[in-house]
Amino acid sequence: MATFEQLLKRLEKNEGYQKAQEEFGPLFDFVNALTDLRIEKGLTQKDLSNLTGIAVPTLSRIEAGKQNLSFKTMQTLVNALGGKLRITPKADSVVELNSKAKEALEKLVEKTGMGESELIEGLVSIYEQVVDGAGKQSIETMNSSK
Numbered sequence: 001m002a003t004f005e006q007l008l009k010r011l012e013k014n015e016g017y018q019k020a021q022e023e024f025g026p027l028f029d030f031v032n033a034l035t036d037l038r039i040e041k042g043l044t045q046k047d048l049s050n051l052t053g054i055a056v057p058t059l060s061r062i063e064a065g066k067q068n069l070s071f072k073t074m075q076t077l078v079n080a081l082g083g084k085l086r087i088t089p090k091a092d093s094v095v096e097l098n099s100k101a102k103e104a105l106e107k108l109v110e111k112t113g114m115g116e117s118e119l120i121e122g123l124v125s126i127y128e129q130v131v132d133g134a135g136k137q138s139i140e141t142m143n144s145s146k
Contacts, residue, residue, distance in 0.1 A: 037081045051080040
Protein backbone atom coordinates (compact mmCIF):
# COMPACT_ATOMS: atom_id res chain seq x y z
CA MET A 1 0.00 0.00 0.00
CA ALA A 2 1.31 3.43 -0.95
CA THR A 3 2.03 6.04 1.68
CA PHE A 4 0.39 9.46 1.62
CA GLU A 5 3.65 11.03 0.45
CA GLN A 6 3.91 8.55 -2.44
CA LEU A 7 0.32 9.24 -3.48
CA LEU A 8 0.94 12.99 -3.29
CA LYS A 9 4.05 12.70 -5.48
CA ARG A 10 2.02 10.79 -8.08
CA LEU A 11 -0.76 13.34 -7.87
CA GLU A 12 1.69 16.22 -8.32
CA LYS A 13 2.75 14.70 -11.65
CA ASN A 14 -0.87 14.75 -12.88
CA GLU A 15 -1.46 17.53 -15.42
CA GLY A 16 -4.96 18.31 -14.11
CA TYR A 17 -3.67 18.58 -10.55
CA GLN A 18 -0.82 20.86 -11.66
CA LYS A 19 -3.26 23.13 -13.46
CA ALA A 20 -5.61 23.30 -10.45
CA GLN A 21 -2.67 23.97 -8.12
CA GLU A 22 -1.45 26.78 -10.34
CA GLU A 23 -4.91 28.31 -10.57
CA PHE A 24 -6.14 27.79 -7.00
CA GLY A 25 -2.93 27.30 -4.98
CA PRO A 26 -2.81 30.91 -3.74
CA LEU A 27 -6.44 30.67 -2.57
CA PHE A 28 -5.69 27.46 -0.67
CA ASP A 29 -2.60 29.11 0.84
CA PHE A 30 -4.77 32.01 2.00
CA VAL A 31 -7.43 29.71 3.46
CA ASN A 32 -4.80 27.62 5.27
CA ALA A 33 -3.14 30.75 6.70
CA LEU A 34 -6.54 32.11 7.72
CA THR A 35 -7.46 28.87 9.49
CA ASP A 36 -4.07 28.75 11.20
CA LEU A 37 -4.53 32.35 12.40
CA ARG A 38 -8.01 31.58 13.76
CA ILE A 39 -6.69 28.57 15.67
CA GLU A 40 -3.62 30.52 16.86
CA LYS A 41 -5.99 33.14 18.29
CA GLY A 42 -7.87 30.36 20.10
CA LEU A 43 -11.11 31.08 18.25
CA THR A 44 -13.74 28.63 17.05
CA GLN A 45 -15.66 29.13 13.84
CA LYS A 46 -18.60 30.20 16.03
CA ASP A 47 -16.41 32.86 17.69
CA LEU A 48 -15.30 34.12 14.28
CA SER A 49 -18.91 34.11 13.12
CA ASN A 50 -19.86 36.30 16.08
CA LEU A 51 -17.02 38.73 15.25
CA THR A 52 -17.77 38.98 11.53
CA GLY A 53 -21.45 38.21 11.05
CA ILE A 54 -20.47 35.47 8.59
CA ALA A 55 -22.52 32.30 9.21
CA VAL A 56 -20.71 29.27 10.62
CA PRO A 57 -21.66 27.05 7.64
CA THR A 58 -20.12 29.66 5.31
CA LEU A 59 -16.95 29.77 7.42
CA SER A 60 -16.83 25.99 7.32
CA ARG A 61 -17.08 26.01 3.51
CA ILE A 62 -14.39 28.72 3.32
CA GLU A 63 -11.99 26.70 5.48
CA ALA A 64 -12.73 23.57 3.43
CA GLY A 65 -11.89 25.46 0.22
CA LYS A 66 -15.44 25.06 -1.08
CA GLN A 67 -16.51 28.70 -0.96
CA ASN A 68 -15.43 31.50 -3.26
CA LEU A 69 -14.23 34.58 -1.42
CA SER A 70 -14.68 38.20 -2.32
CA PHE A 71 -12.05 40.75 -1.38
CA LYS A 72 -14.50 42.23 1.11
CA THR A 73 -14.99 38.85 2.83
CA MET A 74 -11.23 38.25 2.92
CA GLN A 75 -10.69 41.69 4.46
CA THR A 76 -13.47 41.15 7.02
CA LEU A 77 -12.01 37.83 8.15
CA VAL A 78 -8.43 39.05 8.31
CA ASN A 79 -9.39 42.21 10.21
CA ALA A 80 -11.43 40.20 12.73
CA LEU A 81 -8.40 38.01 13.37
CA GLY A 82 -6.05 40.97 13.77
CA GLY A 83 -4.09 40.11 10.64
CA LYS A 84 -3.07 42.11 7.63
CA LEU A 85 -4.14 41.29 4.10
CA ARG A 86 -1.66 41.81 1.27
CA ILE A 87 -2.49 40.99 -2.30
CA THR A 88 0.23 41.33 -4.90
CA PRO A 89 0.75 40.35 -8.51
CA LYS A 90 4.44 39.87 -7.64
CA ALA A 91 4.08 36.82 -5.40
CA ASP A 92 7.45 35.42 -6.49
CA SER A 93 9.22 38.41 -4.97
CA VAL A 94 7.47 38.19 -1.58
CA VAL A 95 9.66 36.91 1.25
CA GLU A 96 8.10 35.38 4.35
CA LEU A 97 10.12 35.84 7.52
CA ASN A 98 10.09 33.40 10.41
CA SER A 99 9.00 34.72 13.81
CA LYS A 100 12.56 35.34 15.03
CA ALA A 101 13.44 37.36 11.91
CA LYS A 102 10.18 39.32 12.21
CA GLU A 103 11.00 40.23 15.81
CA ALA A 104 14.51 41.34 14.85
CA LEU A 105 13.18 43.45 11.98
CA GLU A 106 10.53 45.04 14.22
CA LYS A 107 13.20 45.94 16.80
CA LEU A 108 15.40 47.51 14.14
CA VAL A 109 12.47 49.47 12.71
CA GLU A 110 11.61 50.73 16.19
CA LYS A 111 15.21 51.68 17.03
CA THR A 112 15.96 53.38 13.72
CA GLY A 113 12.57 54.92 12.98
CA MET A 114 12.92 53.72 9.40
CA GLY A 115 10.33 51.80 7.41
CA GLU A 116 10.91 48.09 6.78
CA SER A 117 11.74 48.51 3.08
CA GLU A 118 14.02 51.48 3.72
CA LEU A 119 15.81 49.60 6.49
CA ILE A 120 16.33 46.46 4.40
CA GLU A 121 17.56 48.48 1.41
CA GLY A 122 20.01 50.27 3.72
CA LEU A 123 21.28 47.00 5.18
CA VAL A 124 21.77 45.56 1.70
CA SER A 125 23.70 48.68 0.70
CA ILE A 126 25.93 48.41 3.78
CA TYR A 127 26.47 44.71 3.13
CA GLU A 128 27.47 45.41 -0.48
CA GLN A 129 29.92 48.11 0.63
CA VAL A 130 31.47 45.75 3.17
CA VAL A 131 31.72 42.89 0.69
CA ASP A 132 33.28 45.16 -1.93
CA GLY A 133 35.66 46.66 0.61
CA ALA A 134 37.97 45.52 3.38
CA GLY A 135 35.23 43.70 5.29
CA LYS A 136 34.91 40.88 2.77
CA GLN A 137 37.37 38.69 4.67
CA SER A 138 35.50 39.30 7.94
CA ILE A 139 32.22 38.18 6.39
CA GLU A 140 33.86 35.08 4.92
CA THR A 141 35.33 34.31 8.37
CA MET A 142 31.90 34.70 10.02
CA ASN A 143 30.26 32.46 7.41
CA SER A 144 32.91 29.74 7.81
CA SER A 145 32.53 29.71 11.60
CA LYS A 146 28.82 28.79 11.41
